Amino acid sequence: MKRLAYHSFAILILHIFILMSSQKANAQLTVQFPSKDQVMISADWYPVNTAYPIVLLCHQNGFSRGEFLETAVRLNKLGFNCMAIDQRIGDEVNNVKNETASNALSKGLKPSFEDAEQDIIAAIEYLHERYNQNIILLGSSYSASLALKIACNNEKVKAVAAFSPGEYFKDKDYVSKSISSLTKPVFITSSKSEADKVTQLVRDVNSRIKVQYIPKTAGDHGSKVLWTSSSDNPEYWVALMSFLNKIKTL
Numbered sequence: 001m002k003r004l005a006y007h008s009f010a011i012l013i014l015h016i017f018i019l020m021s022s023q024k025a026n027a028q029l030t031v032q033f034p035s036k037d038q039v040m041i042s043a044d045w046y047p048v049n050t051a052y053p054i055v056l057l058c059h060q061n062g063f064s065r066g067e068f069l070e071t072a073v074r075l076n077k078l079g080f081n082c083m084a085i086d087q088r089i090g091d092e093v094n095n096v097k098n099e100t101a102s103n104a105l106s107k108g109l110k111p112s113f114e115d116a117e118q119d120i121i122a123a124i125e126y127l128h129e130r131y132n133q134n135i136i137l138l139g140s141s142y143s144a145s146l147a148l149k150i151a152c153n154n155e156k157v158k159a160v161a162a163f164s165p166g167e168y169f170k171d172k173d174y175v176s177k178s179i180s181s182l183t184k185p186v187f188i189t190s191s192k193s194e195a196d197k198v199t200q201l202v203r204d205v206n207s208r209i210k211v212q213y214i215p216k217t218a219g220d221h222g223s224k225v226l227w228t229s230s231s232d233n234p235e236y237w238v239a240l241m242s243f244l245n246k247i248k249t250l
Contacts, residue, residue: 028072035088035100035122039107042099043085043123046072050081050131053248056123057084059093060141060164060222061113066096067140071226078241079248080136085123087116087143113142113169120146124156134158136247140223142168148186148202149178159185159209159247161240163223164194165201176201185209185250187243189236191219209246213239 029045044065055075059067065084072082086100088111100119104111120143124135137160139147144162151157165188167175182205190198195214202212217232219225225236 031083031126033122033126036118039088039100039109039119040103041085041087041119041122042103043083043126044068044072046076046082046084048076048079048081052079052081053136054081054083054127054131054133055136055138055161056120056127057082057223058087058120058137058139058143058147059084059090060143060224061089061168062091063093063140064090064096064098064101066092066094067223069094069096070228071223074226074237078244080244081131083123083127085119087119089113089116089142113146114174116143117146117150120150121154124150124154128156136161136244138223139163139165141166141221144222145169145175148182148205149175151184151186152179152182157184158250159187161187161243162189163225164190164198164221166194166197167201176204180204183207185243185247187211187213187240189213189215189219189225189239191215191221191225192217193219194221209243211239211243 031043031045032040035041057068065086068084072084075082086098088100088104090098090101127135134156137147137157140163144165147160148162148165151160186207188198188202192215215232219232226233
């Protein structure tokens, strides 16, 4: 009964928080920096205080940094700086065009999901060089898989939140093989129908903080479950907030 009451209270607080955070957006700055192969990456930087943790937001296939217009502002309200990047695989969402994908196309490139890994790594380097702190990765769909993979061996990543990771690559056990040694804090979630596959994907991850949130309702694919237009967003936010609060001071 206490657990139910606590959950109801948490949902109520989150509804108030969402209402407040939707009233005013923090100023954002669009920046550019090169990837390893000199494709220019566009990103939106949402600062709060450079002493606060930094979350790097990575979109799903067919999308752009516009996937995080709402999410970044809400994370600001929670005390996190955010940077949302355009990876070279994607398109337009929420009226924000994927400029990195356009830049890659202009160079005659035909990138695969795997090729977007270097864009995320370049963003980690950009942030670490300027703010001298390790980064929290938040990935959506294929970029969630890349975030888990990168976290294994990149000392500049301190934790990962992965929304609908999966084996989206040519090698069908590309991710599971890559993350078996992952010991950093991880938060994993998905739609309800994806949950069993996600559980299997991360079965060998041996982290002291390893959280999988499975929605009671249908949920959805990727981080768009955090949008206010998603009816399930309060529950996902409660789960994500709980994880972020655990790792905030790590």
